[in-house]
Every structure is written in structure tokens, then in C-alpha cells.
Amino acid sequence: MFSGLSHLACSTCDKTYGTEFRRQMCECGSPLFVQYDMDSLKREWTRDQLAERKQGMWRYHELLPVTHPDYMISMNEVMTPLMTLPNISKDMDVPLLLVKDESVLPTGTFKARGASVGISRAKQLGVKEIALATNGNAGAAWAAYAVRAGMKSLIAMPTSAPRVPYLETCYTGADVRLLEGTIAEAGIFVADYVLQTGAYEVSTFKEPYRLEGKKTIGFELAEQLSWKVPDVIVFPTGGGAGVVGIYKALVELQSLGWIEEGRFPKMVVIQAEGCAPLVRAYESGEKVSTYYENAETIAYGMRVPKSLADAHILSIIAKTEGIAYAVSDADIRKERQNIVRLDGFHACPEGAAALAGVRKLREIGFIKASERVVSINTGSGLKYVDQIDCAVQTAQEKI
Numbered sequence: 001m002f003s004g005l006s007h008l009a010c011s012t013c014d015k016t017y018g019t020e021f022r023r024q025m026c027e028c029g030s031p032l033f034v035q036y037d038m039d040s041l042k043r044e045w046t047r048d049q050l051a052e053r054k055q056g057m058w059r060y061h062e063l064l065p066v067t068h069p070d071y072m073i074s075m076n077e078v079m080t081p082l083m084t085l086p087n088i089s090k091d092m093d094v095p096l097l098l099v100k101d102e103s104v105l106p107t108g109t110f111k112a113r114g115a116s117v118g119i120s121r122a123k124q125l126g127v128k129e130i131a132l133a134t135n136g137n138a139g140a141a142w143a144a145y146a147v148r149a150g151m152k153s154l155i156a157m158p159t160s161a162p163r164v165p166y167l168e169t170c171y172t173g174a175d176v177r178l179l180e181g182t183i184a185e186a187g188i189f190v191a192d193y194v195l196q197t198g199a200y201e202v203s204t205f206k207e208p209y210r211l212e213g214k215k216t217i218g219f220e221l222a223e224q225l226s227w228k229v230p231d232v233i234v235f236p237t238g239g240g241a242g243v244v245g246i247y248k249a250l251v252e253l254q255s256l257g258w259i260e261e262g263r264f265p266k267m268v269v270i271q272a273e274g275c276a277p278l279v280r281a282y283e284s285g286e287k288v289s290t291y292y293e294n295a296e297t298i299a300y301g302m303r304v305p306k307s308l309a310d311a312h313i314l315s316i317i318a319k320t321e322g323i324a325y326a327v328s329d330a331d332i333r334k335e336r337q338n339i340v341r342l343d344g345f346h347a348c349p350e351g352a353a354a355l356a357g358v359r360k361l362r363e364i365g366f367i368k369a370s371e372r373v374v375s376i377n378t379g380s381g382l383k384y385v386d387q388i389d390c391a392v393q394t395a396q397e398k399i
């Protein structure tokens with residue numbers, strides 16, 4: 001069996017749907033999650049079978065929603081490295097710190113995972129045009145994979161989106177629209193566009209399949225750690241597909257019996273102080289977040305004023321005894337520079353935010369020195385070159 005795809009289930013109510021047609025969200029307005037035939041997979045699929053397979057996210061195709069290899073749109077996604085940052089680790093007193101470096105994926109961010117699976121499934125469903133709202137990186141990834149699949153794409157992003165992902169998206173020939181405001185305003189534009197044109201909307205949580213690609217971060221890190229999950233997973237969070245995807249992966253691995261039943265890492269949601277709807281909800285004990293007015297941060301991928309899956313993310317934090325925690329833009333800048341000055345690694349601001357969060361959470365004792373911590377560097381630092389400030393001197397000035 002190439003895929004154990006079974007049906008779609010609402011993340012909130014008890015409605016279920018078949019997988020044969022294009023679907024966006026549940027009738028109740030909540031995201032739909034893909035379900036698999038776990039009993040059959042448990043009988044037919046073992047961890048040992050992975051040994052002979054090619055590296056990369058498609059090695060877990062039984063738990064991906066594409067039911068025939070002909071529809072796979074892949075650009076040789078690698079299994080991203082789990083690396084140490086020895087000096088940062090020492091500096092923060094987090095000896096068992098690992099960083100999963102997503103910058104080595106096609107288009108330079110973890111967005112490639114969602115785009116590869118999302119576009120593949122859209123192709124299988126006969127989609128000819130996709131549309132999405134993005135802060136930039138998802139646009140660059142989906143536009144590239146859409147080209148591979150022969151699909152048109154409409155990508156809406158804020159006028160303030162970082163320049164590199166914006167140019168990258170335009171260069172693919174995608175129809176790029178810039179809008180004032182945040183990703184929320186871009187989302188309103190896209191919702192209207194799909195109503196008028198019949199394009200398939202693939203914005204975060206507006207269709208069920210992007211999440212399945214994101215989930216593969218969780219499969220990979222479990223496999224890389226010899227099927228022993230870490231104590232803490234730290235994710236720089238905007239829309240939340242990363243956190244929800246990793247958690248879903250761990251639930252699925254538990255039901256296959258590949259990892260220990262009932263033991264989850266503490267899921268840590270890091271946001272920026274200038275856009276922290278989930279942190280505010282977590283701190284006030286709310287089950288959903290409220291729209292974050294005037295959202296602003298240099299960690300652009302995290303500039304999402306309200307996630308469509310906020311209730312689900314908050315419940316994951318509660319179930320895993322995790323935390324939602326905010327860091328300032330000043331902390332992010334400082335940590336980004338620390339990482340490159342101490343360990344020579346160019347993190348993206350979102351990845352630096354996650355590590356700034358690790359530092360603070362260690363200081364307040366939430367993270368213990370004995371704990372295995374995996375922090376996700378979601379993309380390449382080179383996507384945000386204009387944030388790098390160092391005084392450039394000519395040779396003469398130096399003398």
C-alpha cells in the first residue's frame with residue numbers, strides 16, 4: 001500500500017469527509033485533518049523497511065496523502081540535519097541541544113515540506129491553479145512546486161514581506177499580489193479571489209494536505225534520534241502548522257508502536273513580543289486566542305495575528321506540559337548574531353527566536369540542563385540579508 005489515506009476529520013466537531021474531492025475546511029469553519037488506516041499500516045509497515053529507502057520526507061509515504069507515486073512532486077528534499085551548536089550550547093547551559101536545520105530544503109525553508117505534499121495531492125485532485133496568502137517563504141516554496149506540477153499560482157503577501165522571498169516568488173512567474181497590512185489582509189484577498197475564480201486555496205489550514213508535509217519534521221527527528229523522542233521541541237510559531245504537524249506525527253508514530261506510547265516532548269511555542277496571540281492566550285488561560293492588533297516583528301514568518309488552529313495549538317501545549325513564550329526583536333537580533341559569532345551558523349530570525357526562547361526558558365528553569373532539546377531552524381538566514389547589520393569598512397579605513 002503506497003498510502004494508508006482513509007478520510008478527513010474535523011479538528012473541532014465530529015464531522016468526517018471522504019478524500020475523493022477537493023476540500024477546504026469543515027462546514028463548521030475549523031481545519032480538517034487527514035486520517036489514515038492505522039490498523040492496516042500497523043500490520044503491513046515496519047520501521048525496518050525504511051532502511052532501504054531513499055533519504056527525505058517521501059520515505060514516509062504510507063503516512064502521506066498521495067495514493068500513487070505518479071503524482072509525487074518532489075525536488076529531492078533531503079532529510080534535514082540535526083546539528084549541534086557546541087558553543088551556543090555551552091553558553092546557554094543546554095548541553096543536549098540539537099538544531100534541526102531546515103535551510104537545506106529546496107527554496108531554503110521548511111515550507112518546502114508542505115508545498116511538496118500539498119502540490120502533489122492537489123495534482124492528484126486535478127487542481128490547475130492554487131492561491132495562497134503568505135508572509136513570503138510559503139509563497140516562494142509553493143510557487144516553485146506549482147511550476148514543477150504545471151499549475152498556475154496566485155500568491156498574495158504583505159507589501160512589507162522580506163525582499164528575497166518576494167523576488168524568489170516573482171521569478172517563478174507566479175501572479176504575485178502585494179497588499180497593505182499583514183497576512184490577515186492577504187488572506188481576505190485570497191478568499192475573495194478563489195470565490196471568483198475557482199482556484200484551490202492552499203493557505204495554512206485552509207486545506208488539509210499542507211500539514212501532512214510539515215508533519216514529516218516529526219517523523220524525521222524521531223528516526224534520527226533512534227525512535228526516542230526528545231524532552232523538549234521548540235518551534236518558532238506563526239500559523240502553527242509546524243507545531244500541529246510535529247505533534248500529529250508523534251501521535252501517528254505512537255499508534256504504529258514505533259515510539260513509546262503516551263510520552264510526548266514538551267511542545268514549546270515561541271512567538272515574538274510584537275505578535276504573540278498564542279502567548280497571550282496561554283498566559284491568561286484562554287482556550288482560543290484573540291486577534292493581535294498591530295502585529296509587528298522582524299521574525300517575519302511569525303507575524304500571524306491569529307492562527308486558524310489556535311485552539312488546537314493551545315491544547316497541544318496543555319497536553320504536553322509545554323509553554324508559549326515570547327521573545328523581543330532585540331533578543332532575536334542578539335541571538336542571531338551570537339549564533340553566527342560563536343558557532344558560524346547563519347540562522348534565520350525565526351530560528352534565532354526559537355534559540356533565544358531556549359536561552360530564556362533555561363534561565364527560568366523551564367528547561368533543565370539534563371533535557372534533550374530540539375530547536376527548529378525553519379529556514380536560511382540568507383533569506384533575510386537586509387537584516388544583517390555590520391559596519392563594512394574599506395581596506396583603507398581599516399588601516
Ligand SMILES: Cc1ncc(COP(=O)(O)O)c(C=O)c1O
Nearest residue numbers: 137238239240241242301350378
Ligand atoms: C522561516 C519561518 N519560520 C517559521 C514560520 C512559522 O511557521 P508556522 O506558520 O508553521 O507556525 C514561518 C512561516 O511563514 C517561516 O517562514
Ligand SMILES: [Zn+2]
Nearest residue numbers: 010013026028
Ligand atoms: Zn467541524
